[in-house]
Amino acid sequence: MNKKIIILLTLVIGVCAAYLFIHSHPENPKLFRYILSLRIPTLVVMMIAAFSISSASLIFQSIINNRIVTPCLLGMNAMYTLVHTAVIFVVGSGSILATNANLSFTVDLIVMSVVATFVYSFMFEKTGNNVLYVLLIGTVLASFFGSIQSTMIRVMDPNEYDALLTTLVADFNNINVEVIYFSLILLVALTIFLWKDLKLLDVITLGKAQAINLGVDYDRTVRRLLLGVVLCIAVATAMVGPISFLGLIIANLARQLLKTHKHNHLILGSALMGMLAIIAGQFVSQHIFSYAVPISTFITIGGGVYFLYLLLFTKGGI
Template sequence: MSLLVLIVAVGYMLVDVNFQNEKLFNYAMKIRTPKLIAMFITAFAIGSASIVFQSIINNNIVTPCLLGMNSLYTLIHTLVVFFIGSGSVLATNSNASFVVDLAIMGVVATFIYSYLFKLTKHNILYVLLIGTVLTSFFSSIQSTLIRVMDPNEYDTLLTSLVASFSNVNSEIIVLSVVLLAVIVYALRKEIALLDVITLGKDQAINLGVDYDKCIRKLLLGVTLCIAVATAMVGPISFLGLIIANLSRQLFKTYRHSYLILGTSLFGMIVLIGGQLLVEQVFVYSVPVSVFITVGGGIYFLYLLLNKRR
């Protein structure tokens, strides 16, 4: 599997490159290497978050987008353009935009999945309900602002609301890697306990796991991973559903270390394949998120029908 990902990645980096022209080759590598790194970060963050979230909820057809981070991202960018303008620093500077997105989403995630989780007496269903309500709430506010927004400002806003790997900022990549490394290191003990947590709450408690504390920290880690990926490339709703279920169906194991690795590999394949379609077939006329959304919707229907059988 890792060999297949490597072959696809190398093929993407070398497509349409004239090997007789060393300068052209180096230029193509310089452009596409940051894209590949951004794709790997996105695949790892969304894939691992989806696997952990599905294991916590004990349902393979749910995704972390139920927690409302994608809707919050679009609302933040809409508010910035509506109140400050598309020419402001927060709208034009990708570094400042990334920091603001991550800070707000991190604060909201910490409040919801730490404080409210305690307030609801550690009931995961209540947390899911809160996330669903917040998703509708954020989307309603954004829709209202868009209706009264200047059309020219709205055209500028649309580019930031669609996931894209066309212009990747290398400084954001470095910061994203550091943040993900910190999250993984901070949750290393809870991740190691996932194999036990999937047995159920009673069984995990009997085996000595502080279940409520672990779930609270894992949920916070899931939302922060989604926040990092979304702030870097934009919202990709169905990616986690696709790669998490493909990993579960292929590896057929309860070991989360293998499942997380599998989601990262499948994520790279899906994103590289989608980006190749964007660049070589549709010539940047269609964003990669459209292919993932369409494919994810079809795959979701397949999972529903297959589970019903």
């Protein structure tokens, strides 16, 4: 187990070094420094995004007790896009709430945690954690949020829309570095805040009845973990945009590779695998395809195929 984690860690360090130093022109110190000043923040953002998306997906799957769901399938990133649009829509792009990236992000996070906690806890309670219902309602919600968002965009002032667009459509080639410190602090704080709940995850996966039997305050723990998932998704979406399939692939690959039920290993392992996938993908997209094929294309194609594989060839998927 630890061996696999160490191998993963070595690989991650390897790709990080490759990403930073290949074609970095060390013979020309000025150029070298300039290139690094561009690459380092991107690298950090990719690591943050990888950590958030993979641990969020993993935790979410364990709460729902199903391996084919991801928070994105339930419309969480659509919700983030909607919340972000709605805030700009209401306060206007000239407001300090929109122009200050950190402030704007804070407002998004607060609104999103309140709405998402409400919507999703209500949904889980109503459906009794029935995966098929959760997925169905989630899919409907995702397009519902999308529709509201596009309606808002249509009635928006075109100039406002232009301003909104720059912060809305983050992707790997247009990452949002402004909220980097804020996100880092948020993730560290979240990890500390949820430390005790994370330790209960192993028991949570046994199901509600077993968890209560073993003395876990199930509803409270799940609510707190769900809040963590929502915030992680918001962070990832804000920084690199929606990466719907990545979480699904990574979480499942981590489970397949590590073959354990212990979540401290799983979370660490999936975070490392997420970093490996994103950074290596970005490296390939940048240096081999010279930006012609964006990394999201790899993720979507790979994710789609893997998703079909999970549905068709692993028993007990649904």
